[in-house]
Amino acid sequence: LPQLRPLSPPQEEEIPELEIDVDELLDMESDDTRAARVKELLVDCYKPTEAFISGLLDKIRGMQKLSTPQKK
Template sequence: MAAQRLGKRVLSKLQGSSRARGPGGSPGGLQKRHARVTVKYDRRELQQRLDVEKWIDGHLEELYRGREADMPDEVNIDELLELESEEERSRKIQGLLKSCTKPTEDFVQELLVKLRGLHKQPGARKLSPSADGSLSPFQDRAL
């Protein structure tokens, strides 16, 4: 019981001090504005893309097991989607896998099938943070 009374006293003191500061807890009654980041891509599409990326990583690990140093740094999905035909995509993928000693035909064919369901993300270029503080294409400011 004594603990309950102590808790009530502490709680009332905390509430009293926040009332003195004004709404939002800031002096003078000004409310703090919270920044928001909005997402402008379809959640389902992003999930499909993430699934394909995980699939690629898993299969590359299998293909290059024991020879991880030879594994390509990246299989850029957007670069593959920019290519006009599946033949060009197939050649690009095979070029990335040229150091692999295991058969890669099944991987290439499965990846081509998975790419058919994906769309290139608008503005999907890799940008480094600029010195002027401008936003990358993946960031959006709430007004």
């Protein structure tokens, strides 16, 4: 029988770089479309992504408030 080896953590050079285009996310209509897009980008990510995605969406909501002229 083959010996089972414990899974080793990915080596540094194996970690893929990830770029998230915040402008693209800002242009999207809703948080649902944004979340779906980010999930798509993180599909190869080993770690749980829910907390990251919700944090990112919060930041994007904050950025939208800054970039949208406030109505008085």
